[in-house]
Amino acid sequence: MKVLLDLRWFFSERKKQYSIGITALMIVALLQLAPPKIIGFIVDAVAKDELTAEMLTRWMIILAVAGILMYVLRYIWRVMIFGSSVYLARVMRERLFTHFTRMSPSFYQRRRVGDLMAHATNDINAVQQTAGSGILTLFDSISTGGFVILMMAFSISWKLTLIALLPIPVMIILTSYYGRLLRNRFRVAQEAFSDLNDKAQESISGIKVLKTFGQQEEDVESFTKRSEQVVKENMRVAKVDALFDPTIAGIFAISYVLSFYFGTRFILSGELSIGDLVAFTSYLGLLTWPMLAIGFLFNIVERGNASYSRIQDLLSIEPGIQDRPNAVSQLPHGDIVFDIDTFKFPDDKRASLRNLHFTIKQGETLGVIGKTGSGKTAILKLLMREFEGYSGTITYGGIPITRYKKECLRQAIGYVPQDHFLFSTTLGENIAFTNPKIDPEKIVAAAKSAHIHEDILTFEEGYETMVGERGVSLSGGQRQRVSIARALLMDPELLLLDDSLSAVDARTEEAILRSLKEERTGKTTIITSHRLSAIQHAHQIIVLDEGEVVEIGDHESLIAQNGIYKEMYDLQQLESIVEQGGGADE
Template identity: 65%
Template sequence: MKVFLKLIWFFKLRKKEYLIGLSMLGLVAILNLIPPKVIGYVIDEIGNGELTTQSLAKWVGIIIVVAILIYIMRYYWRRMIFGSSTYLAKLLREKLFHHFTKMSPSFYQQRRVGDLMAHATNDISAVQQTAGGGVLTLFDSVTTGGFVILAMAITIDWRLTLIALIPMPLMAISTSYYGKLLHSRFREAQAAFSDLNDKTQESISGIKVIKTFGQQDEDTADFTRLSNDVVDKNMKVAKIDSLFDPTISLVIGFSFMLSLGFGAKFIYEGSMSIGDLVAFNTYLGLLVWPMLAFGMLFNIMERGSASYDRIEQLLEVPVEIDDKENALDSKPNGDIGFKIDDFKFPGDQASALHSVHFTLKRGETLGIVGKTGSGKTTILKLLLREFEGYNGEIRFGNHTIDDYKKQRLREAIGYVPQDHFLFSTTVFENIAFNNPQENREEVEQIAKIAHIHDDILRFTNGYETIVGERGVSLSGGQKQRISIARALMMKPELLILDDSLSAVDAKTEEAILKSLKEAREDSTTIITSHRLSAIEHAHLIIVMDDGTIVEQGTHEELMALQGKYFEMYQLQQLERLVEKGGEEIE
C-alpha cells in the first residue's frame, strides 16, 4: 500500500473525481447483489409452484432496471477514475521534463538518454495503471467482496459464510509473498528495458558510424543480447505474475467445495432451502472477481511502486545550478571580466582552468586559441553558467553572472556550440527557433549575414525544407551557418562561436566574419578556433595551454612575441601554402 501513500498528494488534488468514481463503483457493487437474490426467489417460487407470469415479469423488470443503472454508473466511474489516472501521467511527464530542462550538463554525463526516456514512458505508464486500475481493484475488491460476504451472512446463512471463508487466509499469505518477489523482479525488468532503450537510441543515432566501420553484425548481436536480457527479466516477472490466478482459483475452489458440502447438509437438516443454496453459490461466484482483483492489485501496486521509486530518484536529484534569492530579472550587458583562479570539473582532481584572467570591453571581439583540451570550451561553459564551484568571479556588466537569473543571462548570450544540433523541422523554424512568430524578411536578412541564404534557396522547398533529424540532410558547413543564424536571431549582447566555422572554406569564413563585424558593431563576440584566420581581427586574443593563458594581446602583438601564437600562425601559413601547390599566399 506504500505506493498509494506516496500518491496521496494526487488523490487530494483529484478528490472530487475519485469520490464520484468510487461512489458509483460502490453503488454498482450493491446493485450486483440484487440479481443473485432474484434468482434465489425465482427458484424457490418454482419449487413451491408459486411462479406466475406476473411475478416473473416483475423479477425480469427488476433485473433490466438494475442492468441499465449498472451500465450508466460504470460509464461514469470509468471516466472519473481512468480519466484521473491519465491526468496523473500528464503531471508526472511534465514534472520530469521540467526537471530535465533545469539540470546541468553533469546530470546528462552521468545518465543515458535511453534510460531517461524509459522513465518518462514505461515507468509513468506503470504509475498511471496504479492510479487507475490499482484504485479500481482495491476499492472494488473491498466493496464488492465486503457487500457479497455481508449479503451471504445476513440474507442466507452466517454459518455457511464463515465456512466458505476458511481458505481465504491462505490466499492472503500467498499473494503477499508473491508481491514482494514481484517488486524486486519488476524493478530489474524496468532497468533492463532502460538499457535496451538506450542501446536503441544510441545505435539509431550512430547508424552512419556503425555502417562506416562495418559493425552492423556486432551491433545487432549486442542489441540481441540486451533484448534477450529484457525477455529473461520479464519472464521472471511473468512467472510470479502467473501464480496469482491459479492460487486464487484454488482458494475459491476450496470455498465452493465447502459451501456445497455443508450447504447440502443444511438443506437436509431443513435450515436452508435449495434456492438459498443456489443464491449462496451465485454470491460465491461473485467473490471470484474480488479475489482475482485482489491478486491483480498486488501485481499493479508492486509494478507501480517500483516505477514510482525510479521516478522519485530522478526528481530528487538536486538542481546543481539555480537562481539565487532575489536574482536580477534583467538581461546583462556591458564589459566582461573573467577572473578564475582555479576550476575543477565535478569529480576531477586536476584543474581544468587556473589563473585565467582577462577583460573584454563591450563591443569588442575576443579570440581564444589553443590545442584540443587546453580549456577553450571550458571558459565558455563557465560563462554560460553550465558549471560553478570555481575560485574567482565572472562579471557581466556591473554584476557577477550568478547575480542574474539563469534565463536572463542566457537570453543575452547567443551560443553556437561545436556540436551543432538542428531540430527535425523546417529550415525556417530552425533559424526562428527563439521567436517562431518572426517574419520571413527578418529571417532571410539574418540568413544572409550567416551566408546561408543562397544555399537555402537551392534547397527543394527553400526555407520550408525539412532538414531531417539533427540536420541529417545538410552538410557540416550548412549546419554550422544555420546554427549561427539561429543564434543571431536572438540579437544577443554576447555572441559565442565555439569553433563554429571549422566546416566552411576560408573564403566563406572571411565573408561571415566581415558580415558579423558590420552587423554587430556595438555587441560583444567571443570566437574559439583552431584556424587563426578566424580570430586575426579580434581586439584581444588569448592563447590557452593546459588550462591557463600563456599569451594574450592583439594579432600584431602576439606575432611580435614570436611565441606559441607565432609558431601556430607560421605552421598554418605553411599548410595553406602546401594546399595551394607551393604558390605564394597573398
C-alpha cells in the same frame, strides 16, 4: 500500498472525479446482489410450485432495470477513474519534461537519454495503471467483496459464510509475498529496459558511423544481448505474476468444496433451502472477482510502486545551478572580467582551467586559440553558468555572473556550440527558434549574415525545407551556418562561437567574420577556434595550453612574441600552401 499514499496529492486534486467514479462503482456492487437473490426466490417458488407468470414478470423487470442501471454506472466510473489516470500520466510527463529542462549539463553527463526516455514512457504507464486499474480493483474488491459477504452472512447463513471464507487468509499471505517479489523484480526489469532503450537510441543516432566502420553485426549482437536481458528480467517478473491466478483459483476451489459439502448438510438438517444454496453459490461466484482483484491489485500496485519511486528519485535531484536569493533580474552588459584560479569539471580530478585572468571590453571581439582539451569550451560554459564550483569570479558589467538570474544572463547570450543541433522542422523555424513569430524578413536577414541564404534558395522548398532529425539532410557547413543565423537573429549582447566555423571554407569564413564585424558594432563576441584565420581579426587573443593562458595580445603582438601563437601561425600557413599545391618558396 505505499504508492497510493504517495499519490494522495493527485487523488486530492481529482477528488470530484474519483468520488463520482467510486460511488458509481459501489452502486454497481450493490445492484449485483439482486440477481442471485432473485434466482434463489424463483428456485424456491418453483420447488414449492408457487411461481406465477405475474411474479416471474415482476422479477424479470427488476432484473432488467438493474442491468440498465449497471450499464450506465459502469460507463460513468470508467470515464471518471480511467480518465483521471490518463490525466495523471499527462501531469507526470509534464513534470518530468519541465524537470529535464531545468537540469544542468552535469545531470546529462551522468544519465543516458534512453534511461530518461524509459522513465517518461514505461514508468509513467505503470503509475497510470495504479491510478486507474489499481483504484478500480481496490474499491471494487472492497465494495463487491464486502457487500457479497454481508449478503451471504445475513440473508442466507453466517455459519456457511464463515466456513467458505476459511481459506482466504492463506490467499492473502501468499499474494502479499508475491507482491514483494514482484516489486523488486519489476524494478530490475525496468532498469534493463532503460538500458535497451538507451542502446537503441544511441545506435540509431550513430547509424552512419556504424556503417562507415562496418560495425553493424557487432552492434546487432550487442543489442541482442541487451534484448535477451530484458526478456530474462521480464520472465522473472512473469513467473511471479503467473502465481497469482492459480493460487487464488486453487484456494477459491477449496471454498466451493467447503460450501457445497456443508451447504448440503445444512439443507438436510433444515437450516437452508435449495434456493438458499443456489443463491449462496451464485454469491460465491460473485466473490471470485474480488478475490482475483486482490491479486491484480498487488500486481498493479507493486509495479506502480517501483516505477513511481524511480520517477521520484529522478525528480528529487536538484539542478546543479540555481538562482541566488535576490538575484539580479536585468540583462547584463559591459566589460567581462575573468579572474579564475582553478576550475574542475564534476568527477574530473584534473583542473581544466588555471590562472585565468583577463578582461574583455564591451564591444570587443575576443579570440581563444589552443589545442583540443586546452579549455576553450570550458571558458564559454562557465560564462553561461552551465557549470560552477570554480575558485575565483567572473563579472559581467561589474556584477558577478552568479548574481544574475540564469534566465536574464542567458537571454543576453547567443551561443553557437560545436555540436550544431537542429530540430526536425523547417530551416526557417530552426533559424527563428528563439522567436517563432518574428518577421520572416528578419529570418532572411540573419541567414544572409550567416551566408546560408543562397544555399537555402537552392532547395526546392526554400525556408520551408524540412531538415530531418538533427539536420541530417544538411552538410556540416550548412548546419553550422544555420546555427550561426539562429544566434544572430537574437541580436545578443554577447555572441559565443565555439569553433563554429570549422566546417566552412576560407572564403565563407571570411565573409561571415566580415558580417559580424559590420553588424555587431558595440556588442561583444567571443570566438574559439583551432584555425587562426577565424580569430586573427579579434581585438584580443588568448592562447591556452592545458587550461592556462600562456600568451595574450592581438594578432600582430602575438606574432612578434615569437611563441606558441607564432608557431601555430607558421604551421597553418605552411599547410595552406601545401593544400594549394605550392612550394615553400612561392
